[in-house]
Amino acid sequence: MKPAAKLASFFVKPGVRSQSEPGGPSSIRKVQNQAPDLMPQGKSLNIGVKKLPIAPGAIKYDPSKISTNETDERYQYLLKRAIIRRVENDDKIIFAELPGLPGVLVVYRKPSERNSNPERLNLDRRELTQMPLLEGEERLRLLNYQHNFISKIENLLSLPNLIFLDLYNNQIKEINSLHTVPTLRVLMLGKNLIDKIKNLxxxxxxxxxxxHSNKIVKIENVSHLQELRVLNLANNQIQVVDNLEGLLALTELNLRRNLIDNVKSINVLPKLQRVFLSNNKIDRFENLECLSQCISLSELALDGNPIHSMQMYTSWVLSKCTQLVHLDLKKITPDMKEAKPTKDNAVKTQQKVEDSTIPPENLIAVILQEWKLEMDRIRLKGLNSFRRRKETNNDCLVQSGHAEIEGDSTLFIYGNALEVITKQEFQDTVSKILCQYIRFDHIVQNASIGKLKKFQHLTKIVFSDNNLHSFIQLSKLETLSNLISLVIENNDVIHTILCRSFIVYRFPSLTEINNIKVNETDKTKARQQFQNFDKILCAPNLLKPPHDHEDKDTQKQYRLNAKKNIEFSIGYVQKVINYSIGVVNKIEILNKNWEILIEQTIKSSSLELSLPKSITEDTIASLTKKP
Structure with missing residues (x-):
């Protein structure tokens, strides 16, 4: 289960369990594998990014596979007149060039395909070198061009409802041609080649x-964006923070990993709540004086700057920003506010950071040992029994956590590291998550499952060593409607006879379970085994008692329905029990007699081979013998 690439980690002190919600108390330790921020964010785990190969292109055009029954006139016109470059999704999406527009790529979706998802279009990882012209997409609201080779913004025509445009990880050098989409509310241009903010x-x-992750050297041409709430300029080449006047709605400013040595003008932002200035070149307190006038500031990050190691750092910041709740990823406590700066304190703080830098291999080994202790505790207390004891997350003995990101799409979570799923940058890019040494109940609790639902592209989850032992637990994953692959390893539930059938029945969208394809036989078997149970669970008024305030006819109907459901339930359960007993009895008989049966079969076969004529005559005689 261990990935080859170990790209980042964080360590949570034993005895303090980090919270899954932003702003909760945590003791996160960062590994100095600095990498670009992927999205606007609050706390950063500094998880690195490893470049992965571009996904394979679409299926090449094959005329024999194109539907000739489509009645849409534009579709037929493109088939007959245009130069078809490729088709996708069972010929539902066409990439073509029109004779009158040479060199311009046109994308057209069948009406049936467009109507099934009229507001969203994903064209990521298509090896596109240009933005195609989109036909018939007037209802489109979200457009995704991530991970292509696009060098120019263009062809954003006839998109009157577009509000989200994602061009992350392309080769765009200049911001332009956006005047045709004035409705835009989210613009993602991270990881390109842009050197100047303009044309907005x-x-x-x-x-x-x-x-983020461009070549911008100056903040400019943004003062007119009066509705802007989040501005992410991390990992650029900015030296001075200024020219922010007019951003009256701005609540979050991310300027991590720049060349900043002076901060100006942020005091004119009345709603600013979160400022991230980690890993810059700020070395003088006076260059941060404007922070004291930020009346709404609640979270500030200055770690990785020269001033961070200065003796007066914490006390100076807290004296200037009295309303702060979090400083450098830590929740501010009363002790921090009252502590007087001393040289000894500075030394202890430095030592604490150094001690927490644990190699990922060692950290995962620590998590494994904690997991073994946790499983022993669960067995000892009988926490997996039908009547389970209530306990809090802090009772869990797994207090260390580690997370890794491989490429942009695969997230590995070990132990007490679930707060990584709160990061929006991962919710927008991750398609596969591995969870190991994490109790399944913690994964599917309301807060965590709600965060997992925000992973727009999540199609596969791997659960390994999670104390997953019941179908009831599994059913809580039903809210993740985009899943098409599920892997369960080292969990008791996978060893039950009906587990695969249960998963197939309750998760009809899955096409793969434990890396084995789901076929029609699986689906038929699952329906036979579980549809009656499902009928019981879905029956209206199941065992519901009559209510005094309702009329007699309604109460009578309640009683009849309840009686039918009870009788059906008892009969069905008895039938299952009898069937199971019969199967067990047959297995026991077979176990006792299989040696005798095989011996008899071998003897009769040997006899027949040695005396074929005699055996044949006896057989014919027995068949022709009159009754």
Missing amino acids: NGLTKLDVLDL
């Missing part, structure tokens, strides 16, 4: 602007 004049409704 028409985007007055913009809510999120992400320009």
